Amino acid sequence: MRIEACHDSHVHWAATGEFPQRLxxxxxxxxxxxxxxxxxxHHFRGEWLLGFGWDDGVWKDSPSLEILDQWVGERPVALTRCDGHALWLNTAALKRVGYFDGADGAAGAESPAGGRFFATARGGPPEWFWIRLVTRYARCSRR
Incomplete structure (x- = not known):
């Protein structure tokens, strides 16, 4: 069925309520x-720095571990993309969620079920994640 001029509009209430608390x-x-x-x-939940709204669709560069590691060091950071379907994580965050072993790259070389991670062009740990890892991150950031 097709309805002219009808567009999807929905709200993620929990996330919407958290916006003022995120960078x-x-x-x-x-x-x-x-x-x-x-x-x-107020941008922190425990030791985690949380942010929302990055949009790589308008950037000439890409999210990278190096940028976040330079910015916050060893503090875990999780930045949600503007559509809410991807996370940009630093090395400390990747260690907390079990996708970086700290030595030679990602602990799990394959993307998690229902998601996808994007590795750097040079190989090594993933730079950012789609969907599924959001659940794992949420559990870790509440500890």
Whole structure:
């Protein structure tokens, strides 16, 4: 069935309620722009830094571990993409969720069921994740 001028519109209520507590990443023109942001205490859940709104569709560069590691060091960071379907994680976060063994790359070389991770062009650990890992991250960040 097709209905003219009918568009999907839905809200993820829990995520919408969390927006004010997360670092806003809207309006960044590149992944490197994040280096200029200053997180505030309310952007953290425990030791995790949480942010929302990055949009690699308008960037010339891509999310990378190096950028986040340079920005926050050993503190785990999880940044949700503007559509809510991908995470940009740093090395500390990857260790917490079990996808980085700290030595020679990803602990699991294959993408998780229902998701996909994107490795760097040079190989090594994944740079960012689709969908399925969001669940694993959510469990870890609540500890």
């Amino acid at each position: 806003s990443l809207r309006g960044l023109s590149s992944a490197n722009d994040i280096l200029g942001l200053k997180p505030e205490p």
